[in-house]
Amino acid sequence: MKNDQKESKIRHGSLGSSSETKSDRASRSRTANALWPAVVLSSLCAAMVMLGASSGPIDPGVRTGSPGAGGEIAGMTSDQLAQFPGYQTVFHEVNNTVPNPVGLGPGYDADGCTVCHAQPAQGGSSPAFNPLFKMYQLDGAQNVMPSFITTKGPVVNARSPFMSDGVTPDGHVQQLFVITGRPDAAGCSATQPDFAAEQAANNLIFRQTTPVFGEGLVEIVRNADILANMNANLTLKQELGISGSPSIAADGSISRLGWKAQGRSLILFGGDAYNIEEGITNELSPNELNQTPGCAFNAYTEDHSNFNHFRAHNFDGDPDDQANFMRFLAPPTPAAQSKSEQNGEVQFNNIGCVLCHTESFTTPVAAIPALSQITFNPYSDLLVHHMGPCLADNVVQGTVMGDEFRTPPLWGVGQRVFFMHDGRTTDIVQAIQDHSCAANSQYPASEANGVIGAFNALSEQNQQNLVNFLRSL
Amino acid sequence: MKYFSFTRITNALLLVSAVGIVLQAQTATDPGVRPPPIDAGSFMGNLTSDQTAMLSDFTAAFNRAVVVPNTPGTPGGGLGPVFNSNSCANCHAQPATGGSSPASNPLFSVYQLQGATNTMPAFMTPTSAIMVPRFPFQSDLVTPDGQVHQLFTIAGRSDAKGCTLAQPNFANAAAQNNLVFRQPISLFGDGMIDLILDSDILANMNSNQTQKQQLGISGHANIIMNDNSISRFGWKAQIKSLKEMAALEQQVEKGVTNNFFPNEQNETPKCVFNGVPEDSDNYPVGMLASDSSRAQFTGDAQRAALFIRFLNPPRPAVALGKTNGQTQFNAVGCVLCHTQSFVTPSSTVLKSNLQANLFSDLLVHHMGSCLADNIVQGTAQGDEFRTAPLWGAGQRVFFLHDGRTSNIVTAVEDHFCAASGSYGPSEANAVINAFNALSKENQQDLIGFLRSL
Numbered sequence: 001m002k003n004d005q006k007e008s009k010i011r012h013g014s015l016g017s018s019s020e021t022k023s024d025r026a027s028r029s030r031t032a033n034a035l036w037p038a039v040v041l042s043s044l045c046a047a048m049v050m051l052g053a054s055s056g057p058i059d060p061g062v063r064t065g066s067p068g069a070g071g072e073i074a075g076m077t078s079d080q081l082a083q084f085p086g087y088q089t090v091f092h093e094v095n096n097t098v099p100n101p102v103g104l105g106p107g108y109d110a111d112g113c114t115v116c117h118a119q120p121a122q123g124g125s126s127p128a129f130n131p132l133f134k135m136y137q138l139d140g141a142q143n144v145m146p147s148f149i150t151t152k153g154p155v156v157n158a159r160s161p162f163m164s165d166g167v168t169p170d171g172h173v174q175q176l177f178v179i180t181g182r183p184d185a186a187g188c189s190a191t192q193p194d195f196a197a198e199q200a201a202n203n204l205i206f207r208q209t210t211p212v213f214g215e216g217l218v219e220i221v222r223n224a225d226i227l228a229n230m231n232a233n234l235t236l237k238q239e240l241g242i243s244g245s246p247s248i249a250a251d252g253s254i255s256r257l258g259w260k261a262q263g264r265s266l267i268l269f270g271g272d273a274y275n276i277e278e279g280i281t282n283e284l285s286p287n288e289l290n291q292t293p294g295c296a297f298n299a300y301t302e303d304h305s306n307f308n309h310f311r312a313h314n315f316d317g318d319p320d321d322q323a324n325f326m327r328f329l330a331p332p333t334p335a336a337q338s339k340s341e342q343n344g345e346v347q348f349n350n351i352g353c354v355l356c357h358t359e360s361f362t363t364p365v366a367a368i369p370a371l372s373q374i375t376f377n378p379y380s381d382l383l384v385h386h387m388g389p390c391l392a393d394n395v396v397q398g399t400v401m402g403d404e405f406r407t408p409p410l411w412g413v414g415q416r417v418f419f420m421h422d423g424r425t426t427d428i429v430q431a432i433q434d435h436s437c438a439a440n441s442q443y444p445a446s447e448a449n450g451v452i453g454a455f456n457a458l459s460e461q462n463q464q465n466l467v468n469f470l471r472s473l
Numbered sequence: 474m475k476y477f478s479f480t481r482i483t484n485a486l487l488l489v490s491a492v493g494i495v496l497q498a499q500t501a502t503d504p505g506v507r508p509p510p511i512d513a514g515s516f517m518g519n520l521t522s523d524q525t526a527m528l529s530d531f532t533a534a535f536n537r538a539v540v541v542p543n544t545p546g547t548p549g550g551g552l553g554p555v556f557n558s559n560s561c562a563n564c565h566a567q568p569a570t571g572g573s574s575p576a577s578n579p580l581f582s583v584y585q586l587q588g589a590t591n592t593m594p595a596f597m598t599p600t601s602a603i604m605v606p607r608f609p610f611q612s613d614l615v616t617p618d619g620q621v622h623q624l625f626t627i628a629g630r631s632d633a634k635g636c637t638l639a640q641p642n643f644a645n646a647a648a649q650n651n652l653v654f655r656q657p658i659s660l661f662g663d664g665m666i667d668l669i670l671d672s673d674i675l676a677n678m679n680s681n682q683t684q685k686q687q688l689g690i691s692g693h694a695n696i697i698m699n700d701n702s703i704s705r706f707g708w709k710a711q712i713k714s715l716k717e718m719a720a721l722e723q724q725v726e727k728g729v730t731n732n733f734f735p736n737e738q739n740e741t742p743k744c745v746f747n748g749v750p751e752d753s754d755n756y757p758v759g760m761l762a763s764d765s766s767r768a769q770f771t772g773d774a775q776r777a778a779l780f781i782r783f784l785n786p787p788r789p790a791v792a793l794g795k796t797n798g799q800t801q802f803n804a805v806g807c808v809l810c811h812t813q814s815f816v817t818p819s820s821t822v823l824k825s826n827l828q829a830n831l832f833s834d835l836l837v838h839h840m841g842s843c844l845a846d847n848i849v850q851g852t853a854q855g856d857e858f859r860t861a862p863l864w865g866a867g868q869r870v871f872f873l874h875d876g877r878t879s880n881i882v883t884a885v886e887d888h889f890c891a892a893s894g895s896y897g898p899s900e901a902n903a904v905i906n907a908f909n910a911l912s913k914e915n916q917q918d919l920i921g922f923l924r925s926l
Contacts, residue, residue, distance in 0.1 A: 079756040172701035220749050224740040250712070251724050251734045252620035262699065267732050268717065276700050283716040283778075287671045287702045299819040300668050305779060307523035307822075312770040313754075320771070323732065324754065365748040367545040372748060397698060 057464040059428045060471050062120075062128075063414040068333030069213050070121025075370035076328060083313045087325035090318050091122065095278055096139070098184035103280035103302030105182075106190045107175030107290030109157050110135050110277055113322060116155040116209040120415040123329045125211040126155040128417045135177065142181035146195045148206065149176070154423025156206035157277065160198050161394035161402070171395035173276045174198075175289060190292035205393040207259050208423035211412055212266075214331030215257060216368075217376045218409070219265050221361045223254045226382050229358055240352050240450035244383035247406070248399045255398065256382040259421040261406035262397040267323035274303065274319055282319055327368070331376050332412030335472045344469025347462045351454035356381050356407045356447075379410035379473065388437025388446035391420065403443040414471040428470055500909060501916040503881045506568075506576070507867040507924050512788035513661050514569025519824050520783065527768040528783065534776035535570065536562045539727055540587070541632040543747040548773045551729035551751030553627035554638055554737060554744035557605055558583050558726055561777055564603045564657040568868040571784045573659040574602040576870045580624070590629030594643045596654065597624070602876025604654035605726070608646055609847035609855070619848035621725050622646075627744060636744035653846040655708050656876035659865050662786030663706065665829040666862070667715040668817040671703045674835050677812050688806050688903040692836035695851045695859070704851055705835045708874040710859035711850035719778035723752060731774045782822065786829060787865030791925040793830060798922025801915045805907035810834050810860045810900075832863035832926065841890025841899035844873065856896040867924040881923055 072084050094112045095104045104111050115135065119127040130151050136143040148156070163170045174193045179185035198204040223246075230244060237243070246254040247261035257263030263272070271284025281288055282303035288296055303318045313321060337345070348354055357379040366372035384404040392403035405421055413419075419431035432455060435448035446452075455463065516528060534548065538560040543550025558564050558580060567575040578599050584591045597604055611618045622641040627633040646652040674694060685691070694703040695710040706712040712721060720733035730737055730750040737745055752772040768776065793799065793813070802808055811832040819825040837857040845856035853859075858874055866872075872884035885908060888901035899905075908916065 077756060083756075169698075170701075171698050172696075173699070220735045222740050223736050248620075249734070250717075250721055252738065253734060253736050265733050265735055271714075271716075272699050283667075284714050285700050285702060286667060286714055287700075289701055291670070291672045296818075299821045299825065300670075300817075301821060304821045305775075307521060307527065315768060316771045316775055320732075320754070320775075364745070367543075367748040367750060367753050395698075 056460055057429050057467040059430075059467060062417055063335060063471050065335070067120035067124075067415060068335075069211075069330070069412055069415070070123055071330050072328045073214075073216065073330040073370045077369065080328065080368070080370070083324070084328055086313050087321045087328070088122070090314075090321035091117075091325040093318070095280060096184055097179050097182055098297050102298050103278065105177075105179035105185065105279040105290070106188060106288055106292055106295035107178055108135075108277065108279040109173075109176050110155075111138065112278070113273075116277070117212060119211075119417055120412075123212045123326065124412070125416050126209045126418050126423060128152065130155060132176065138182075139184070140182045141177060141179060141185075143177040143192055146176060146192075148195070148199070148204075154208040154418035156208045156423055158193075158195060158198075159205050159207070159393070159395055160203045161205060162203055166201065166203065169396055171397065173289070175276070175279065178290065178292075179279075179295065185295065185297060188292070188295035188297075190290055190295045205395060206422040207393075208418055208421065210258065210408070211332075211416070212326045213329050213412055214376060214378065214409075215266055216327035216329065216371050217331065217361075217363050217374055218256055218378060218382065219327075220363050220366055220371060221256070221382065222364050225361055225364075226254050226256070229361070229381055230383055233355060236352070237355055240355065240447075240454075241445070242352070242355050242385070242447045242450070244356060244381060244385045244407075244447070245399070245404075246382075247384050247397075254382065256406070259405055259408070260395070260397045260400040261382065261384050262400065265323075266326045267319055270322040270326070271319040274322065280318070282317055284319055328370070331378075332415070332473070334377075334411070335414065337472055338468070340465045341469045341472040343462065344465035344467065344472075347458060347466040348469055351458065351466075352451040353455075353466075354379075355451070356383070356385060357410055358382075358407075377411055379413075380407040383407060385447045386444055387435065387448065389440045389443045390437035390446070391434065392443050393421065410470065410473050412473060414473045429467055432467075500913060501882050501920045503883075503920060504924050506870055507790060509568075511568040511868065512790075513785070513865055513868065514571055515785045516783045517664070517785050517823065524783065524822075527779070530768045531776045531780035531783070532570075534773040535565075535780040536560060537773060538563070539729055541627055541630060541746055543751045545748065545753065546755040548752065548755075551727070551747055553625075553630075553633065553728040554636065554739040554741055555623035555626050556726065556728040557603075557621075557624050559586065560727070561722070564726070565660055567659075567870055568865075571660045571781065572865070573869050574656050574871050574876060576600065578603060584625050585629075587630040587632060589625065589627060589633075591625040591640060594624060594640070596643070596647070596652075602656040602871035604656060604876060606641070606643060606646075607653050607655065607846070607848060608641075608651050609653055610651055614649060614651060617849060619850065623725075623728070623738065626739070627728075633744065633746065636741070636746075638739065638741050638744050653848065654875040655846075656871055656874065658706075658708065658861075659787075659869065660781045661784050661865055662829060662831060662862075663715050663718075664782035664784065664823055665786060665817050665827050666705055666831060666835070667782070668820055668823065669705070669815045669829065669835065670818050673815055674703050674705075677815070677834055678836055681809060684806070685809055688809065689898070690806070690809050690838070690900045690904075692810060692834060692838045692860070692900065693852070694835075695837050695853045697851060703835065705859070707850075708858055708861075709848070709850040709853040710835065710837050711853060715781055716775065716778045719781060720774040723774045723777065729773070731772055733774065786831070787868070787926070789830070789864070789926050790867060791922075796918065796922050796925070797915065798918035798920070798925070801911060801919040802922055805911065805919075806904040807908075807919075808832075809904070810836070810838060811863055812860075830864055832866075833860040836860060838900045839897055840888065840901065842893035842896045843887065843890035843899070845896055846874065863923065863926050865926060867926045882920055885920070885923075 091113045097104045114122045115131045119125045158174045178190040249255040249264035255264045257269045263269030274280045275285035281301040286301045306314050358381040360377045362375040384400045394402040436452035437446040439445040539552045562570045563579050567573045608618045626638040628638045697704045697713045704713040706718045712718045723729045724734040731752040735750040812834040814830045817827045837853045847855040889905040890899040892898040
């Protein structure tokens with residue numbers, strides 16, 4: 001939150017830092033390819049084992065070239081374009097605990113939105129080099145880095161599905177860091193959560209940063225269109241074991257943002273995220289998550305309506321600006337498709353990926369011309385699906401159960417580094433396989449099992465084409 | 474003669490026992506809605522000059538009666554396709570704008586406005602509370618629903634040509650015992666409630682534990698899981714912030730889509746006349762740096778939220794802490810849930826450290842099957858309700874979540890409920906027993922205290 005009449009700093013240099021992983025991936029692929037003939041020749045038995053382990057498609061890695069993301073959507077009016085830099089400034093804003101702009105902490109994950117929403121451009125997802133290493137001891141903070149955060153791992157936030165009794169549902173975000181030790185937080189002695197103990201109790205789950213490109217289109221898709229798509233191809237879906245259901249918001253409409261589709265709209269999502277990730281209380285999330293006495297340095301709410309700001313768009317406080325920034329961010333641009341990628345899309349459709357990863361929706365008539373009646377390609381049905389015990393995070397959110405997740409939109413997936421809700425893999429082939437999971441006593445089997453079975457039954461070339469198609473998005 | 478005298482004796486006995494029943498049921502008498510002066514509906518003092526300059530904009534948003542057609546950038550459109558009323562102020566009217574359901578049901582002036590062909594549902598009368606209907610379950614009567622099913626549609630309105638849309642079948646829902654109601658809640662002082670710290674709510678929850686346990690009182694916060702905050706607005710404390718409440722109600726009650734809830738409740742094609750959201754940031758209005766235009770950049774939802782934020786709490790007619798009625802209120806244990814006051818923290822927009830005499834712990838409590846509406850919202854179960862803040866109760870017309878009574882004595886007694894198959898007993902039972910054990914004079918004083926709020 002920035003005080004009135006003050007310009008904010010803009011974080012530079014945290015974007016587009018994906019080159020390290022690209023080269024890593026390229027060399028790993030090359031290594032695998034170079035070793036292949038030797039493995040085949042070594043012995044029949046060993047070759048059989050290696051065929052089982054390493055035959056099949058290879059992830060070509062994060063797509064290089066122009067990001068094709070991070071810019072504003074086409075068709076904005078001159079008035080909207082005039083405001084866009086202001087929105088962007090707020091999304092970039094680096095917040096302190098006390099010096100202007102104020103509000104960081106007492107608990108936090110990062111000090112600005114673009115710290116984590118960085119790959120391959122502002123508004124995106126977790127970058128290859130973990131930016132939390134620039135956060136945890138920022139400005140004198142004395143945090144230790146939790147063991148689950150690694151330099152080449154994804155940005156994740158942490159949740160304990162259950163309270164300390166192991167039974168009562170919890171699931172709220174446990175902020176990674178505290179402001180203790182910062183000169184602008186003198187006297188605060190808040191401590192980080194005991195993540196090691198939570199992990200030992202098998203009570204800690206993670207969620208990585210979701211990209212926000214194109215979500216101005218997603219948030220206004222008609223409920224009726226989402227439901228019509230849900231009810232399409234029912235015979236085929238039933239044969240494959242696919243169901244899916246909407247996450248229901250407070251007004252009865254379909255909630256559709258976030259890993260569990262728990263966010264109804266950009267502004268509601270943004271208000272929560274501002275407090276959860278940065279610790280900045282605001283008119284949509286007015287209380288600090290971390291209420292350690294002696295650590296609240298600012299009046300409530302830290303971000304608020306600005307009655308004397310010189311720019312009208314700042315009137316409503318930062319979540320409104322952040323929502324407008326996201327609202328006007330263009331969807332990611334897919335790469336031009338090669339023959340392989342074109343065939344991959346055919347395979348993607350044939351085996352049934354598309355039954356959940358719905359290619360396109362069209363927005364209704366919208367007040368903002370740039371968002372009105374736009375057909376866009378999120379590759380998601382915006383529904384939640386049972387994914388089985390292997391992915392389940394045991395967190396219930398609204399009408400969404402512990403093993404249910406929103407079909408993640410695949411637009412831009414070609415330039416993502418980490419996959420699945422907890423960023424458990426950087427290998428998109430592994431991400432596909434991770435959709436498959438047998439039932440256990442607690443949860444039914446993954447709805448994707450039929451489709452993943454069909455993927456594994458494809459020829460290796462067709463599998464590779466499908467993977468290449470994904471990396472073209 | 475003998476027969477006659479026997480009849481006379483019988484009649485006399487009947488009369489005595491009838492008086493006894495009356496005495497037992499009507500322990501105290503509700504003096505009724507406290508007459509003017511009305512000390513509610515004003516704005517807080519100590520506002521900045523910028524805030525003061527914008528109050529007329531905020532008030533206009535709260536009062537604005539919307540029609541169907543909408544021009545982006547110009548507030549005033551977006552009604553329907555389904556709705557309960559056409560403005561905030563229409564229902565939040567008693568005893569002043571921002572309040573609760575007025576004595577004369579204002580929906581009778583709305584339901585057939587501009588040619589709308591609605592019929593008035595049977596449960597609503599000219600002298601009843603405004604009753605917003607919800608269906609606890611979907612049509613299978615098993616799957617939870619719980620959403621508002623709006624009373625009216627825009628079909629027939631001159632500004633909604635071509636729309637044919639039937640009202641929900643409330644008679645059928647009632648026949649299936651699948652129809653519950655909630656009345657409008659007074660908004661005075663909500664700006665202060667918005668700021669009360671979670672930690673203060675929890676500290677109050679954990680105070681007087683021994684006494685609460687003896688009386689069977691528990692209560693818990695309705696927790697919004699994502700940010701772990703205590704939700705505190707609405708009959709089930711289901712809404713976390715004043716701002717979200719304003720946006721939610723704009724969409725649910727009027728059908729005006731906004732940035733928070735961008736899609737129509739009902740998307741019947743020929744009944745959707747406007748782009749979504751209907752209420753949004755207004756380009757280019759408000760782009761200039763002049764004082765008054767700044768507030769016009771934002772939509773009506775946010776402006777209505779600011780109207781509410783700056784509303785004064787209702788002021789009691791008699792100073793608190795001075796009456797025998799309040800002494801009885803405290804002694805029988807009403808105050809264990811109807812917590813007299815919280816103090817707001819230091820604040821950026823309102824004055825800091827305000828004492829809010831809201832008479833609520835902002836927690837939800839099991840109230841038994843007699844009040845249960847079978848709707849689960851957040852961590853509030855089907856028989857749980859937020860302790861209704863009592864500030865301003867003296868000038869309210871209707872009581873309890875569904876406005877079932879206008880008699881505040883009945884409202885007190887309705888807190889009592891024995892356990893049933895579905896739900897445990899009301900947490901208020903012991904307190905209501907203690908109320909009934911009071912002398913009639915003390916009961917009357919307690920009622921008088923409530924009507925002084």
